Amino acid sequence: MAFILCVVIFSLSTQKFLSTDNFLTVVMQASIIGTIALGVTFVVIGGNLDLSVGSLLSFATVLVVDLHDKVGPGTAILLMFVFTLLIGSVNGYLIGYLRLNSLIVTLGMLSAIQGITLVYSGGKNVDISDQTNTWFAFFGREALFGVPVPAIIFIVLGIILQIVLLKTGFGRKIFAIGGNATASLFSGLRRNRLVFSTYLLSAFTTGCAALILGSRVMGSQNNVGEGYELLVLAGVILGGTSLLGGSGSIARTVIGVLILAMIQNGLLLLGFPYYTQWLVTWVVIIVAVWLDIAAKRGKLFSTY
Amino acid sequence: MKVEIKAVRTLQNLGKVSLLAGSIISLGLSGMAQAETFRIGITQNNVGVDSYQTTYEQAFEDAAEEADNVEVVVLDAGGDVARQISQVRNLIQQQVDVIIIWPTDGQAVVPAINGARNAGIPVVVTNSNIAEAGQPLIAAFSGPNNIQQGAYAAEMMCDQLGGEGNIVQITGQPGYTTAIERQKGFEDRLPEVCPDVTILDSQPGDWNRAKAQRTMEDFLTRYDSIDGVYAADDNMGVGALNAAKSEDRAGEIIFIGATNFAVGYEAMARGEYHGSVYQSPAEDARNALSIAIAVAQGKEVDKMSYFDTPKITQENMGEFEKPVF
Numbered sequence: 001m002a003f004i005l006c007v008v009i010f011s012l013s014t015q016k017f018l019s020t021d022n023f024l025t026v027v028m029q030a031s032i033i034g035t036i037a038l039g040v041t042f043v044v045i046g047g048n049l050d051l052s053v054g055s056l057l058s059f060a061t062v063l064v065v066d067l068h069d070k071v072g073p074g075t076a077i078l079l080m081f082v083f084t085l086l087i088g089s090v091n092g093y094l095i096g097y098l099r100l101n102s103l104i105v106t107l108g109m110l111s112a113i114q115g116i117t118l119v120y121s122g123g124k125n126v127d128i129s130d131q132t133n134t135w136f137a138f139f140g141r142e143a144l145f146g147v148p149v150p151a152i153i154f155i156v157l158g159i160i161l162q163i164v165l166l167k168t169g170f171g172r173k174i175f176a177i178g179g180n181a182t183a184s185l186f187s188g189l190r191r192n193r194l195v196f197s198t199y200l201l202s203a204f205t206t207g208c209a210a211l212i213l214g215s216r217v218m219g220s221q222n223n224v225g226e227g228y229e230l231l232v233l234a235g236v237i238l239g240g241t242s243l244l245g246g247s248g249s250i251a252r253t254v255i256g257v258l259i260l261a262m263i264q265n266g267l268l269l270l271g272f273p274y275y276t277q278w279l280v281t282w283v284v285i286i287v288a289v290w291l292d293i294a295a296k297r298g299k300l301f302s303t304y
Numbered sequence: 305m306k307v308e309i310k311a312v313r314t315l316q317n318l319g320k321v322s323l324l325a326g327s328i329i330s331l332g333l334s335g336m337a338q339a340e341t342f343r344i345g346i347t348q349n350n351v352g353v354d355s356y357q358t359t360y361e362q363a364f365e366d367a368a369e370e371a372d373n374v375e376v377v378v379l380d381a382g383g384d385v386a387r388q389i390s391q392v393r394n395l396i397q398q399q400v401d402v403i404i405i406w407p408t409d410g411q412a413v414v415p416a417i418n419g420a421r422n423a424g425i426p427v428v429v430t431n432s433n434i435a436e437a438g439q440p441l442i443a444a445f446s447g448p449n450n451i452q453q454g455a456y457a458a459e460m461m462c463d464q465l466g467g468e469g470n471i472v473q474i475t476g477q478p479g480y481t482t483a484i485e486r487q488k489g490f491e492d493r494l495p496e497v498c499p500d501v502t503i504l505d506s507q508p509g510d511w512n513r514a515k516a517q518r519t520m521e522d523f524l525t526r527y528d529s530i531d532g533v534y535a536a537d538d539n540m541g542v543g544a545l546n547a548a549k550s551e552d553r554a555g556e557i558i559f560i561g562a563t564n565f566a567v568g569y570e571a572m573a574r575g576e577y578h579g580s581v582y583q584s585p586a587e588d589a590r591n592a593l594s595i596a597i598a599v600a601q602g603k604e605v606d607k608m609s610y611f612d613t614p615k616i617t618q619e620n621m622g623e624f625e626k627p628v629f
Contacts (some may be wrong), residue, residue: 016525021525025521029518032514123351123352123354123355124355125567125629127566218546221354221512223353224512264518268507268522274507
């Protein structure tokens with residue numbers, strides 16, 4: 001609803017907006033945040049939060065870019081996923097098995113992982129030296145049938161995870177533990193294992209996003225993912241996934257993230273000065289959430 | 305607490321011993337040499353967070369090693385204002401001769417600087433200047449002239465475009481003094497040298513290559529013809545170059561940055577990138593130390609002691625070493 005409204009408003013205001021090229025640009029720009037948001041959606045539906053993804057993205061991108069020149073792209077990607085999943089499993093263990101509060105754990109991990117990244121890189125920016133002749137360029141810079149690969153990764157991963165969420169027992173169990181933890185426990189669900197797996201999933205999608213980012217930029221700063229955790233969360237919530245857990249969907253997260261990317265792209269195409277963009281972004285988000293709620297209850301204003 | 309005090313005492317004693325040793329050696333080497341050794345304390349912003357600061361620290365220590373009349377206390381605030389303030393207090397306690405400060409926050413460190421002044425210790429600010437209110441309190445500022453850097457970029461842009469064209473600007477982090485000054489220097493100088501070059505739009509890239517790349521993609525969608533890009537550092541400039549390359553429009557665009565990074569240097573060597581400003585962290589560090597020594601010796605120094613940040617282009621890049629960051 002809000003999504004369509006955004007498209008209509010921006011298309012009416014500038015003719016550049018509604019071109020296939022620009023649409024693909026928006027999807028591509030949304031793909032990094034979007035890919036992370038896919039995994040985080042599982043975490044949030046399961047009744048937890050993951051604020052560590054921003055630092056994790058920095059870590060994974062620095063790692064894969066730095067290792068690229070040292071051990072070759074294939075091994076670099078493999079190692080990056082190993083270490084990223086390892087960090088994800090630390091999150092999962094602390095929150096799933098030790099039952100610690102996810103907000104505290106992942107907030108702590110946000111700074112811990114940033115520390116690991118800084119120690120690893122010694123503060124230096126990392127770059128890929130030969131940018132033209134590496135197949136690593138595939139993930140961020142190439143296109144299949146005219147569609148940029150980042151967009152394909154984002155959408156294909158989104159479709160797969162949507163099916164996992166809605167059509168498998170695993171997906172339904174995630175809804176159950178997020179909706180009513182006590183009831184799910186009495187139904188014999190292993191909450192600890194399920195929570196653990198949601199954090200593995202968010203680490204995995206963050207690793208995929210790092211592939212896209214590293215390949216697109218062909219280098220990485222230590223803090224490249226700074227602030228992404230909140231953008232990811234904003235996308236997830238804008239899509240209508242409840243922060244309290246138990247409801248939400250991948251498709252809606254995709255739309256939420258696309259709205260965010262579209263606002264950014266649209267405001268720039270319209271030539272808004274930077275400082276007003278903040279304000280307009282906020283207004284658009286509030287209106288989007290409002291319209292969403294209004295559509296659910298059938299009227300604009302609440303009567304009680 | 306006690307242990308800490310003991311440690312400080314031990315350090316101070318060590319300092320005295322080495323001070324004595326230093327003066328004996330220098331006396332021995334040349335009878336006429338100045339016997340006085342200065343102690344200079346520095347509190348840096350956030351070493352280790354980027355290569356510039358890492359190189360700066362190394363160069364600073366090397367330069368101190370070479371100078372035989374100086375002993376340095378090197379501290380790092382880790383980007384934390386509170387820690388920096390307590391480090392300044394610490395240096396006042398240790399009664400160093402001069403304090404060099406790389407502000408974590410141009411506003412919040414002013415009271416600490418005032419404290420140093422009241423204790424009779426002159427303060428030299430390095431790299432990024434502090435707020436206007438603190439200016440009367442400091443002995444000197446040592447660092448790059450960001451307004452001049454912006455102006456240099458405007459001149460290079462003008463030269464490369466041959467006097468006319470439409471350009472876009474990607475600025476640094478909003479609110480950051482360096483970003484504001486580079487933008488001002490560029491925008492003030494450009495109409496003077498090239499009245500026929502128009503800035504179509506300015507958007508921030510937050511010193512972030514990925515963000516600059518995204519911003520440039522949107523610029524390329526919005527404008528059918530862009531003749532030049534000015535980015536407030538090469539990191540963002542290369543991001544813009546990446547975006548233009550993926551749209552096959554890099555050939556028609558002049559790319560000018562400020563603060564030459566290794567990636568910018570390499571792109572320049574490939575002929576894809578056109579100009580930047582060469583700012584050496586080692587030069588920055590050496591300048592700060594020599595100004596501080598001059599202050600300690602009671603010499604007159606310029607309040608604004610800038611070090612040279614020359615233009616670098618494809619033609620003269622052979623004269624410069626590839627930046628380490």
